[in-house]
Amino acid sequence: MGGACAAGPMVSRQAVLDESAPQVTVTRDGDHLNIDYRFGRDVPVWAFMDSALETDSRQPWRPRQWTVQTPGVVMERRGYYDIIRSTDGGPVPREVRFRVRPQAVDLEAEYPTLLFSNGAVALPTRQLDVFALPSAQAAEAVPDDLNRVTLDGGSSRVTWRDDNGPVLFNGRRHDQLTTMDERSYVLLGEATVTPGEGLSTVIDPNLPPWIGEEIRGFAPRVGQYYRDRLGAPGSGGDTPIVMVAWNGPTEQMTSMGGSVLPGLIVMSFEGRGVTTAQPDIMERSRWFIGHEAAHFWLGQTVRYQFADEAWITEGGADLMAVRALKRLDPAYDDRSELQSEVDDCVNLAMKPVAQAGARGEHRAYYACGAVFAMAAEGAQKQRTGGDWLDFLKPLLRQPDGVLSREEWLTALTRTSRDPSLRGDMERLLDQGAADPSAVIARLFQRTGVAFRLDNGRIVLS
Known part of the structure; x- marks a missing residue:
């Protein structure tokens, strides 16, 4: 199943512009x-x-x-x-x-x-x-x-x-x-543009109907949850638009992909597996919408500075989506989703996470970014009883609209009062680790994230 991505840095590339632009x-x-x-x-x-x-x-x-x-x-x-x-x-x-x-x-x-x-x-x-x-x-x-x-x-x-x-x-x-x-x-x-409550849609006429119904019904709810917790997104402006393409009922395939831009979420679906609304596909589609909608805040209200800092927005949006889905659907298995993040980060963090994009291992930005966000959330809970969105909210107020790695890690130290957390995260970002499980376990121990070790594997509890 294809992953969601807020592709590329949202900052304007430095350039010398002149009247001879193509x-x-x-x-x-x-x-x-x-x-x-x-x-x-x-x-x-x-x-x-x-x-x-x-x-x-x-x-x-x-x-x-x-x-x-x-x-x-x-x-x-x-x-x-x-x-x-x-x-x-x-x-x-x-x-x-x-x-x-x-x-x-x-x-x-x-x-x-x-x-x-x-x-x-x-x-x-x-x-x-x-x-x-x-x-x-x-x-x-x-x-x-x-x-x-x-x-x-x-x-x-x-x-x-x-x-x-x-x-x-x-x-x-x-x-x-x-x-x-x-x-x-x-x-x-x-x-055809279809206005709706809280968002407009441009949907492929042959898209399986349940997907359109789910987008029109669920996306405004998750967006409202983020708005209630974090305030209006900095992108503001017109009603957001969701544009959805359908690449057909390809056999033996279940694919969802997409990204987000100012005021616009784009999605594409493909495969026989998404032609009917099965419970697991419904859950993944909701998570997908939750992730993409999160980028109106973490990705547009603030954005990362350099491409190797994509873990800030991608992992952060993953944890935002998990928290939103659990709030809107108490039966949602949030622990299973976060366990996948931990497992994937362990597998990918033997090499420097910051350079994962050059290796084609973009999943590291999502998984390890989510692990870092979980640790920050744990520190916030220890300090104030709050959660990830409480940690994130003050970071959305960057005057230049950029949330840098330095600002993120400084906020973690300020909240946790433990500078060693930053050191372990920087080790995974810049060097990787022979045993990422040990490093992540130390992060979780010091921030109160509940887990146990099962033959060296971190198992959330």
Whole structure:
């Protein structure tokens, strides 16, 4: 079952912006897209900021979907990035066209393309951003976390068109739309916006009905719980929108995936296993919604600074979802969910958790982030009798909207009055441990998280 992810850092990448920012036109033509770049200057190499790998294959997604139509231009992978360059070594032509057949694939820590069963397609608005490089070899020296570097490039100015009708953006139809700095999705094709209590929905017409009913019924309740405990999310603004795609009843598959952006949750479902509302699938879908809705607070009201700090938002949102589901459904087995977090963290923390993304082990950010949040919750309970959301609430008041690792760990020390907790967490983050169970057990012992050791395994109690 695919995991939820608030993909990538929500902070704006540092960039040098100028009036020669690329002009891009995206035109839907049946089941294909034409993407036309018009560059305002001569550059040897353009690199795509969104160059994530496919989750399953760990191969770049763009070369599998985009075909270069302009003679003398090639696309290839260099380092962490998809690049385009001229075959003769000169500047990239000022105008470059791609013919695209979009596919729905899960990406590592990035926003995916959504395909709807009626042929509509939704693309992330920032998928088309590029930066300039002096050579193909220079791309190999660019780190995977662009928040740590200054780039020669930035937001592209993108015009969106559909030959068959208007496009959809933020719940509204436009005959033609231009975006630049917005971080959201644009839907090309037929779609219906359904206003609802607390949120609007854009749902694939062939989505199994129970999923739509569950989203419309449960998402407002979990959102209200977070609002009651934490206040209004900093993203504020219009009524949130949930956009849900259906990739069909594939045999022997049960898949849920998605992410969150300002005012928007996007989800995709696939597989025979989700065509009927079985109890375990219902529970997972609720947890999934709880996690994604949590990111309106932990991920947008505040966001992490660098990609290796994703454990702050992902693990924190996991524990938020567990606490919300238990509050709304007392029969929910919260201990089983948290046991999975502990088990997975033990398996993944033998190597540095902070570098898990580079290894393709993004699950470490969720599992170990949740373990750290459980320890913080234990410290809060010892200090005030409160829970994870009580620990989290003051951390949402960052003036710059960024919750850094330093600020998170400082809050833990302030609440627990035990600086050794920070030391053990930093060890797992920066070095890993030969025996993560021993380190986690020490964290739990000092913060009052109930557990026992069973042949060296941490078993929550």
